[in-house]
Amino acid sequence: SSSSSSSSSADHCNGWHGIVCDLKKRVIEINLSNNYVTGELPMEFGQLSELSTLDLSNNALVGEVPAVALSLERLFTIQLNNNKLEGEFPFAQVKQGATILDNLWIQENDGLNGAITEAYCELNSVTLDCNNFDPQPTYPVEDSGGLTTFEVDCRRSDLSSPKEYTCNFDPAVPFTKPPAGAGATNAPAASPAPATVCGTPAVNR
DSSP states (O other): OOOSSSOSSOOTTSSOTTEEEOTTOOEEEEEOTTSOOEEEOOGGGGGOTTOOEEEOOSSEEEEOOOHHHHOOTTOOEEEOOSSEEEEEOOHHHHHHHOTTOOEEEOOSOTEEEEEOOGGGTTOSEEEEETTTEESOTTSOOTTSTTOOHHHHHHHHTTOOOOSEEEEEOSOOOOOOOOOTTGGGGOOOOOOOOOOOOOSOOOOOO
16 A cells, blocks of 8 residues: 555555545544554654544554654644653654644653653643653642643743643553454453643643
8 A cells, every 4th residue: 555645556545444534535544542553653654744643552663753754744633652662752853844733642651752842832732751751740840830840941931831731650551462362252452541640730821
């Protein structure tokens, strides 16, 4: 199949699980949460020019996050939480391309780290691992009014802060594919533990 936003060799919009297209057969959503997805995040996602939602949460993705895969002009929501991703998350490069990005969930990736930039101050929702990212969101600044460190930095730059800024202390528990025949009981897969909220999420201001 083609990795571009449209394809003449395969009808990726007809029956492909988790793929949503517009009327021009351009991929606008990838929803593959809890699907035992393995391997690295494909750089070819960067060719999906109309992609607005990317949800690959609760899988077993590995490796570093390529900035080109997420630097998409129409990308609005990124959910990569609960995988095995590692290395430095390319905050600056992603937001430079994904100018309307509003939701970023990258928690429960024990090897992922980085420094969040002020370009993320005005997002709707940001969730990441407390101990791996700077500025540390777990320690409120004195006289901050209960705001997290990052929110205070945003205010100092005369920017609004995320409406919801939370961090997670729970380790990643990526889903693993059950052995053949294990689904005979039709038992539902266990859900990951909810994230622990630390600091005080910003409210609508």
